[in-house]
Amino acid sequence: MSAILPPAERLWWKHPLDRVEGTWIAIALIWCLTMFAMMIGWHIFGNQNLSTETYKTTPELFSKKAQAMVDKYTVRTETAENIPVVAPPAGSDVYLTARLWNFWPILELEKDKTYRLHLTSMDYNHGFSLQPVNINIQIVPGYEHVVKITPNKSGTYSVVCNEFCGINHHTMVSRIYVK
Amino acid sequence: MTTTTYRTCPRSGLQFESQAEKLMIVNAVTAVVALLVGGILAIGVVLTRWPTIHWLAADTFYMVLTAHGIDMLIFWIIFFEMAVLYFCSSTLLRCRIATPKVAWVAFVLMLVGAIMNNVAVFQGSSSVMMTSYVPMMADPKFYLGLILFAVGALIGCFIFFGTLVIAKREKTYQGSVPLVTFGAIVAAIIAVFTIASGAIILIPTFLLSVGVISSVDPLIYRTIWWAFGHSSQQINVAAHISIWYAVAAIAFGAKPMSERVSRGAFLLYILFLQLASAHHLLADPGVSTAWKVVNTSYFMYFAVLASMIHGLTIPGAIEVAQRAKGYNNGLFEWLRKAPWGNPVWSGVFISIIGFGFLGGISGVMMGTEQLNMIIHNTIYVPGHFHATVVVGTTLSFMALTYFLIPVLFRREMINPGLAKLQPYLFGFSMYFFCLVMMGAGTLGVSRRHWDMAFNGAPMAYEWPGAAYLLMGLVGIAGIAAILGGAIYIYITVGSLLWGKKLSGGSVSANFTPIPPTAPTAAAQSYGSAGFAAPGTFVLAMVFLVSFVLYYFINWKYLSQVWGLS
Numbered sequence: 001m002s003a004i005l006p007p008a009e010r011l012w013w014k015h016p017l018d019r020v021e022g023t024w025i026a027i028a029l030i031w032c033l034t035m036f037a038m039m040i041g042w043h044i045f046g047n048q049n050l051s052t053e054t055y056k057t058t059p060e061l062f063s064k065k066a067q068a069m070v071d072k073y074t075v076r077t078e079t080a081e082n083i084p085v086v087a088p089p090a091g092s093d094v095y096l097t098a099r100l101w102n103f104w105p106i107l108e109l110e111k112d113k114t115y116r117l118h119l120t121s122m123d124y125n126h127g128f129s130l131q132p133v134n135i136n137i138q139i140v141p142g143y144e145h146v147v148k149i150t151p152n153k154s155g156t157y158s159v160v161c162n163e164f165c166g167i168n169h170h171t172m173v174s175r176i177y178v179k
Numbered sequence: 180m181t182t183t184t185y186r187t188c189p190r191s192g193l194q195f196e197s198q199a200e201k202l203m204i205v206n207a208v209t210a211v212v213a214l215l216v217g218g219i220l221a222i223g224v225v226l227t228r229w230p231t232i233h234w235l236a237a238d239t240f241y242m243v244l245t246a247h248g249i250d251m252l253i254f255w256i257i258f259f260e261m262a263v264l265y266f267c268s269s270t271l272l273r274c275r276i277a278t279p280k281v282a283w284v285a286f287v288l289m290l291v292g293a294i295m296n297n298v299a300v301f302q303g304s305s306s307v308m309m310t311s312y313v314p315m316m317a318d319p320k321f322y323l324g325l326i327l328f329a330v331g332a333l334i335g336c337f338i339f340f341g342t343l344v345i346a347k348r349e350k351t352y353q354g355s356v357p358l359v360t361f362g363a364i365v366a367a368i369i370a371v372f373t374i375a376s377g378a379i380i381l382i383p384t385f386l387l388s389v390g391v392i393s394s395v396d397p398l399i400y401r402t403i404w405w406a407f408g409h410s411s412q413q414i415n416v417a418a419h420i421s422i423w424y425a426v427a428a429i430a431f432g433a434k435p436m437s438e439r440v441s442r443g444a445f446l447l448y449i450l451f452l453q454l455a456s457a458h459h460l461l462a463d464p465g466v467s468t469a470w471k472v473v474n475t476s477y478f479m480y481f482a483v484l485a486s487m488i489h490g491l492t493i494p495g496a497i498e499v500a501q502r503a504k505g506y507n508n509g510l511f512e513w514l515r516k517a518p519w520g521n522p523v524w525s526g527v528f529i530s531i532i533g534f535g536f537l538g539g540i541s542g543v544m545m546g547t548e549q550l551n552m553i554i555h556n557t558i559y560v561p562g563h564f565h566a567t568v569v570v571g572t573t574l575s576f577m578a579l580t581y582f583l584i585p586v587l588f589r590r591e592m593i594n595p596g597l598a599k600l601q602p603y604l605f606g607f608s609m610y611f612f613c614l615v616m617m618g619a620g621t622l623g624v625s626r627r628h629w630d631m632a633f634n635g636a637p638m639a640y641e642w643p644g645a646a647y648l649l650m651g652l653v654g655i656a657g658i659a660a661i662l663g664g665a666i667y668i669y670i671t672v673g674s675l676l677w678g679k680k681l682s683g684g685s686v687s688a689n690f691t692p693i694p695p696t697a698p699t700a701a702a703q704s705y706g707s708a709g710f711a712a713p714g715t716f717v718l719a720m721v722f723l724v725s726f727v728l729y730y731f732i733n734w735k736y737l738s739q740v741w742g743l744s
Binding site for chain 1: 237238241271308312314315352353354355356357358359396397398401424425427428429432433434435436437438439440441442461462463464465466467468471472475476479480481483484487488491492495496543547548549552553554555556557621622623625626627628629630631633634635636637638639640642643693695696710711712713715716719723726727730734737738740741742743744
């Protein structure tokens with residue numbers, strides 16, 4: 001008789017559906033398949049899809065590549081710690097290192113140009129949270145994640161670490177300039 | 180063979196076996212203690228994230244946040260679920276519990292594990308958050324505590340399965356198990372998968388913490404940890420949906436609209452719900468797009484389909500029962516005439532609506548591969564899971580407690596007037612809490628972050644004023660919800676301590692089998708346009724329209740951000 005008692009009819013799986021249930025299941029199924037198609041469709045027609053190009057890396061290996069980029073393309077330094085501001089050419093490989101508790105270096109990019117942004121962490125998990133755009137990517141140590149980014153508006157953007165990484169987590173914030 | 184007795188509750192007609200009853204009581208009471216600890220910790224979290232108050236120092240905040248997460252998400256909920264599993268097997272099937280001594284061992288393991296983990300956290304050396312992502316390391320006691328707790332819970336699941344076998348063998352019921360027990364079986368199956376995943380990743384991490392092995396890969400850790408971390412929340416979904424069905428039966432005498440549909444939906448949970456641990460890896464490197472799309476969608480959203488079915492069939496069953504009682508005017512008389520002063524019902528109703536509209540819809544947003552990028556690790560995420568785990572699970576457990584106080588604990592509830600109010604205060608302040616958190620998350624505010632002003636950072640980012648306003652509202656709503664939680668604990672603990680003792684009912688040395696129920700006439704003449712539950716269908720369509728609109732608003736928002744490929 002009720003949900004806390006055994007079903008009255010032993011062959012309950014032969015019980016016919018009510019019209020409300022049948023209609024709702026059909027509608028819900030269509031909606032579910034629509035949402036599934038939407039994700040695939042966005043990979044074909046949309047412009048915001050996260051690349052999954054990934055390489056295993058080590059702090060030494062990645063630092064070497066990041067240092068080479070900094071040596072070549074630094075335009076100035078900023079803050080008391082003299083963090084280099086790097087302006088790499090459009091289309092090039094750009095390296096951003098996350099470590100306790102800063103991002104290195106600061107990037108200066110051009111609007112509507114595409115860059116191959118390489119992300120890794122030197123120590124713990126970190127987060128790449130681009131504000132105020134609000135794009136969020138996980139940064140995992142030991143893995144080099146290559147994401148193609150195309151800034152669509154000029155301005156000063158912030159990169160906030162949004163994965164908990166210890167006591168000074170809240171000071172881990174950097175910038176990306178887009179000209 | 181141990182001798183035992185069976186008590187038939189005079190208020191509910193339920194039959195409690197004495198061993199199972201003691202185990203239910205001790206697990207439920209321990210759960211409430213964990214909720215109390217977690218609730219006190221919530222004050223620290225909320226008052227620190229409220230920007231104008233910014234109460235705790237950074238190290239204390241991260242410690243308190245770690246403990247709050249674990250005490251609430253793991254200890255409160257799983258202790259209570261053990262009581263629910265024993266209830267759904269021994270009580271609903273009217274049989275003795277399998278191996279009660281082993282069940283006590285399971286309880287002790289869980290208790291020791293929970294205390295050990297809390298000690299590690301409060302010593303300050305394990306502020307690693309509930310997720311404890313390697314290579315950030317906690318004290319070995321932190322992992323060992325969780326492992327002991329998990330082993331205890333796993334034993335509890337097998338005692339549940341064993342009890343089902345006993346009921347079948349001793350023929351305490353005929354035909355199939357009740358739907359609520361079926362839902363509990365689903366929860367227990369998911370729990371076994373969950374706990375096994377937890378063991379696979381926490382045991383090596385424990386060995387790493389004591390120096391036996393030298394490393395655990397951070398990405399593999401994340402992948403397997405989430406098979407534990409997310410799946411544990413799927414146990415809750417199966418458990419609290421079973422409770423919803425149970426309360427519909429208890430408060431309205433509602434019978435499932437169709438056993439086939441409801442059980443089929445539960446079956447979809449077993450098959451597809453676990454895939455959702457992929458939700459946490461959508462912003463990660465190293466995991467392929469195809470893997471993300473297939474898993475994050477629970478394989479074409481079949482588990483979402485299941486939840487949408489339960490969301491219709493539970494209120495639908497209530498509507499049918501109410502219409503049969505004569506509340507048959509218009510679309511919603513059945514709902515207006517529901518017992519709104521009964522906290523067992525109002526708690527469950529607020530839970531169903533909040534879980535669907537706030538938790539369900541936001542969960543699908545975050546679980547959409549591309550949309551995840553505008554949500555990942557923002558405070559939108561805790562906004563979502565407070566809607567699922569607090570409004571969904573915790574509020575359902577609270578509502579069930581109000582039913583259990585006279586029935587299981589044999590006490591008259593103290594202060595029923597306050598109990599009437601409690602689901603509304605707790606539920607609605609939690610609704611608001613979730614909404615403002617999701618709002619702040621939409622503006623990008625980070626979760627697990629001590630200071631949104633970035634004090635001491637040379638390149639501090641200034642959040643928009645609206646983000647500060649929303650985080651202030653998070654603080655206010657959070658305090659209101661904590662007050663609601665405190666009232667629940669006061670009523671529950673107070674009733675157990677000072678409530679008038681009620682008679683336990685007749686005691687017998689033998690169980691009384693469940694009599695077979697007479698089949699009801701299938702044909703019925705309520706509802707309109709051939710719909711047995713037209714009011715529920717209208718509510719379901721309101722839900723669908725909100726879902727569709729909000730879904731496409733998020734795509735619109737995504738389409739405006741930087742290009743990513």
